[in-house]
Amino acid sequence: MAASESSPRYLYKIVPSTAPVPQPIPEILLVSELDQGSGFIHLSTSTQVPNTLKLFFKDDPIVYILRIEHDPVQHNIRWESPDGKVCGPRPGEGLFPHLYNDLKLGKDEVESVAIWQNEDGWDKAIDGAKPWLLY
Template sequence: MADHILHITERALWDAARAKGTYEISTRGRTLQEEGFIHCSTRTQLPGTADRFFAGLDDLVVLVIDPDRLNAPLKYESNKPGGEEFPHVYGPIPVAAVVDVEPWTA
């Protein structure tokens, strides 16, 4: 069993994904189709991600994702050589892969 990965998002976007059956937002203001993958974090990385990309937003949730339930490749990658590696999901995240939804408060 792989460790869970996390994705922070706006509650309304998660609600829309639940109705559709898949989640396809890469990060704030960017879709999976625009970015090519969905940005995720480990538990340790999450506060920094929230500060960088979601500061000032209310009604955020953290999607707790079971990598074993994904239908798309999961890769840990850095945006620069030797940089910190973040989990990236290269396809839609099935709603069934989200095993918990936590409220986010900065």
């Protein structure tokens, strides 16, 4: 993140419907194969969530959006560029937050969970979530 940008209040983790998020949130959630292979947890800011959904979760009928307060995890966040080879350039979205904390994501990190339904694309879910999807 550029020095002139302010830190977000929240970061978000998108979890596909194939990996349901139990309620209440357990001590540690299972992380994706992508996260395991990368060695960190891929997160998004509120402004990055829409394109991440459309690029990587376009065929998912439901996703779980985990909201994580930035301040408690900020010491484990690295702001890094996405690999453009995977999805092409994502201009205007800036660097992405990656959580480097031994792949721990659970009740201590997750502030709240939303369940979004894909109804002919993600636009309706995104529009309906604007009060909850905060920067």
